[in-house]
Amino acid sequence: MVSLNLERINSNSPYAVTALRDSMCFRFVTDFGVIYYVSFLEDELMLSDESYQFIIANTNNRKSPRDSKLRRAIMAIVYEFFECSNTTLLYICETGDSKQSMRNRLFEFWFHSSPRKSDFAFMSADIRDADGIQNYAAIIIRLDNPNLKSIVAEFTETIQMLSQKPE
Numbered sequence: 001m002v003s004l005n006l007e008r009i010n011s012n013s014p015y016a017v018t019a020l021r022d023s024m025c026f027r028f029v030t031d032f033g034v035i036y037y038v039s040f041l042e043d044e045l046m047l048s049d050e051s052y053q054f055i056i057a058n059t060n061n062r063k064s065p066r067d068s069k070l071r072r073a074i075m076a077i078v079y080e081f082f083e084c085s086n087t088t089l090l091y092i093c094e095t096g097d098s099k100q101s102m103r104n105r106l107f108e109f110w111f112h113s114s115p116r117k118s119d120f121a122f123m124s125a126d127i128r129d130a131d132g133i134q135n136y137a138a139i140i141i142r143l144d145n146p147n148l149k150s151i152v153a154e155f156t157e158t159i160q161m162l163s164q165k166p167e
Contacts, residue, residue: 035058
């Protein structure tokens with residue numbers, strides 16, 4: 001399991017981030033009272049490399065107005081993850097409230113406008129499930145990952161397989 005340095009996260013985050021005991025889950029509260037949890041769960045989707053699913057949850061379901069500090073807090077946690085690990089990060093947008101397209105665009109914007117974007121490969125994909133619901137997924141990998149090519153190939157193959165309609 002990856003162990004992140006909370007002191008380094010907080011030195012780069014505009015919000016005070018706390019860690020839940022013995023887990024890869026982090027919590028912060030925005031200026032607007034929105035409580036966020038950011039988690040990393042070991043995932044076995046990518047067979048060619050160790051991978052973690054990346055989860056961002058607004059746990060009190062409050063509206064979050066345009067908050068530039070939110071992006072900086074989340075990216076501080078993501079960057080610390082990659083400082084401590086050269087594994088694959090898998091991001092899947094939650095679909096329960098039909099706002100997955102907006103979440104996907106926002107996260108892609110955050111990532112692509114980040115000062116360290118050139119350190120990483122970012123691949124995103126959208127897949128329609130059997131019910132016609134659009135799902136969004138992305139992987140983030142450090143460019144110096146020795147398994148980069150095989151991870152990208154595996155992600156591409158997995159997306160193609162999931163995109164095929166069952167016969």
